[in-house]
Amino acid sequence: SVQPRDSRSLDVVHFTAELAPIAKVGGLGDVVHGLARTCLARGHNVTVIMPFYECLPQDQIEGLGFDMDIEVPKGKSWDGEIQLTTLKTAVYRGVIGGVPVILVRPADWDACNLFRGGRIYGGSYNELESYLYFCRAGLEYLRCSGQQPHILHLHEWQTCAAALLYWEVYSALGLYRPRVVLTIHNLDNTGECRQDEFAFTGIDGEQFATIERALDERTIGHNPERLNLMKGGMVYSNAVTTVSPTYAKEVLSGMQAGWLRSTLMRPEVNSKVRGILNGIDVEEWDPARDELLPANFSAQFPDGKALCKKYLQRGLGLDESPDKPVVAVITRLVPQKGIHLIKAALFRCLDKGAQFVLLGSGHCDGEFKAMAEQQFKDHKDIRLLVMYSESLAHQIYAAADIILVPSMFEPCGLTQMIGMRYGAVPVVRKTGGLADTVRDVDSHAPGEANGYTFDGTDEGSLHGALDRALTHFKEQRASWTELSATNMNTELSWSRSSADYVALYNSIAMP
Ligand code: ADP
CATH class of the missing domain: 3.40.50.2000 (Glycogen Phosphorylase B;)
Structure with a gap:
């Protein structure tokens, strides 16, 4: 730039x-x-x-x-x-x-x-x-x-x-x-x-x-x-x-x-x-030029995002439905990142008919590994990728409808910003840099609002924000698409x- x-x-x-x-x-x-x-x-x-x-x-x-x-x-x-x-x-x-x-x-x-x-x-x-x-x-x-x-x-x-x-x-x-x-x-x-x-x-x-x-x-x-x-x-x-x-x-x-x-x-x-x-580095993270994606897209030409979603669903063996929101978490798996809320979100998505994709590794990854290999092996809506992969990260951001960051504390957080650049809507706990970068749809004017936030560290608080986002996706798709475009247009560069x-x-x- x-x-x-x-x-x-x-x-x-x-x-x-x-x-x-x-x-x-x-x-x-x-x-x-x-x-x-x-x-x-x-x-x-x-x-x-x-x-x-x-x-x-x-x-x-x-x-x-x-x-x-x-x-x-x-x-x-x-x-x-x-x-x-x-x-x-x-x-x-x-x-x-x-x-x-x-x-x-x-x-x-x-x-x-x-x-x-x-x-x-x-x-x-x-x-x-x-x-x-x-x-x-x-x-x-x-x-x-x-x-x-x-x-x-x-x-x-x-x-x-x-x-x-x-x-x-x-x-x-x-x-x-x-x-x-x-x-x-x-x-x-x-x-x-x-x-x-x-x-x-x-x-x-x-x-x-x-x-x-x-x-x-x-x-x-x-x-x-x-x-x-x-x-x-x-x-x-x-x-x-x-x-x-x-x-x-x-x-x-x-x-x-x-x-x-x-x-x-x-x-x-x-x-x-x-x-x-x-x-964020808007050249490295640029959905309009990203070579790791099956299709490119931008706020003006958003169609490629649907293709990226389908490609990820196919690649991961998930149900290829455009109407199921993909909720993504890309993170180090350490206590700071709200492990219990990541898990709660997974089960909430399961209940609500949404898809959940986790890309994460770190010293708290044992439980997720076990779930990936047993309970959710070949599951049509849940994929837990316990690893570090730059290229998968790009593909998941591009496919995601929602990027979830339920941290206990977060000095700044990059994944909510990268997610927005790729047209995802962030659902975050209102702490640190997450509070500075995400403004709730229900308390901000359109154009200013860019996601959903919650305060508490309990599952109920997370459900409150996640449910509102899932309902928005399901019941007001046109407005959701606009929100996605707003997010892609947000100035997030250095x-x-x-x-x-x-x-x-x-x-x-x-x-
Ligand atoms: P932190 O610095 O606490 O890990 P940030 O949100 O500031 O959290 O930065 C995380 C960065 O690391 C982002 O660029 C994110 O895409 C990347 N990342 C985290 N986990 C993974 C993973 N498992 N695979 C690929 N990239 C990851």
């Missing part, structure tokens, strides 16, 4: 554990990719520094090439003493999905297993050690290559140590220009770290173990007290963002702050936090949100 060029071009370096399309586990990878690409189009100089995971498909990294070797300080705590070493690190460069990347990994992978294994998280390596090493390596690379970006944009706990190391170590080693932005995509994981484990960065963690810095307040009085990397990241950043205004409010009010409640209550932290709603990020960058950047 065409972006306005900003008058001042900033040098922005992201530190991240994920980058779509090839190093993506959840929304984090999409968000960094979408934001980076849009800022590049706006005329900024953007680079993403990320781990060179062993599992990355190297053939999908354009122009992959060796850049330099660097010696990265590293430590290990032993009997109260820190033993310092350096780890020879190989830095590569390339382009992933249009975004220039710097990939770092130990030069001799056989001597240590950092970032090795068949997947991004939960591989065979020690995550805390690997990401602490990664933060140090990224900063060391910036120092060695003589770069002075305006902005270091950090994401999630995995990269928070870079904020601590930048201000306490690297600002005395010649890195002076960067200002730091931390984006919190999810406060569920905050990076707990023993003081001695922080030594993996080559720096003693003790200096960070105060309430004002990175001490994990819930461990005060315990032996030993611990650090919390996300807390440290917030303290040591110039600005902190989270991925929707409502989630920011929920976090600041303490409701969703979890263990970091007392940190977030502090005025000097509180005043730095703001919410910027995520966009244009709007990237402008907010650029304004934030400018508000803190050095000349």
Whole structure:
């Protein structure tokens, strides 16, 4: 898409554990990719520094090439003493999905297993050690290559140590220009770290173990007290963002702050936090051009959607009825996503003669696997696909009449937005970014309304919204088709949100 060029071009370096399309586990990878690409189009100089995971498909990294070797300080705590070493690190460069990347990994992978294994998280390596090493390596690379970006944009706990190391170590080693932005995509994981484990960065963690810095307040009085990397990241950043205004409010009010409640209550932290709603990548998610679909469609030419629905029904062995609404859920299967409500929706669809398609995986997938193989094996209206599949995701969004997101909490949520872009009507629990993006048909004017929402965490609340949507589909098809077209026309791209990020960058950047 065409972006306005900003008058001042900033040098922005992201530190991240994920980058779509090839190093993506959840929304984090999409968000960094979408934001980076849009800022590049706006005329900024953007680079993403990320781990060179062993599992990355190297053939999908354009122009992959060796850049330099660097010696990265590293430590290990032993009997109260820190033993310092350096780890020879190989830095590569390339382009992933249009975004220039710097990939770092130990030069001799056989001597240590950092970032090795068949997947991004939960591989065979020690995550805390690997990401602490990664933060140090990224900063060391910036120092060695003589770069002075305006902005270091950090994401999630995995990269928070870079904020601590930048201000306490690297600002005395010649890195002076960067200002730091931390984006919190999810406060569920905050990076707990023993003081001695922080030594993996080559720096003693003790200096960070105060309430004002990175001490994990819930461990005060315990032996030993611990650090919390996300807390440290917030303290040591110039600005902190989270991925929707409502989630920011929920976090600041303490409701969703979890263990970091007392940190977030502090005025000097509180005043730095703001919410910027995520966009979606409207080129990657474009029903008018999507090559993974049997037919393309748009608000002006919506007919292809019916074909996509028929094709999915046929492919999955479902009853090929255009009059049964397809209710889709595409999600990681973890408690955050409202597992009990996903299950309740499945049975409600069964009762109401709707079809239900789940694409999901994660540590709560056992029950769904069992149902898929027994109760709903070859069922004509229910299909539970317990797996991760990019191409199936595209086909399901395109076929869906309803996209359901019944999360217990949701920092932003992308699937409701992607679903809308493909003409589905979202049914969501009114929390976090879902509350910011979905407006209920029964309380908003036509044109403004785009879906159905509910408040409670019980099945009755879910039924209330889902039933209203199913009735709408069944009894007012013309109005439903209009709603679907409205949703396809909604502006969901990164244009709007990237402008907010650029304004934030400018508000803190050095000349
Ligand atoms: P989260 O980041 O919490 O996982 P989001 O809604 O922000 O949730 O982002 C989820 C992203 O991951 C979307 O792009 C969605 O399409 C994708 N996704 C989730 N589960 C699957 C799956 N099983 N197969 C394919 N894509 C998935």
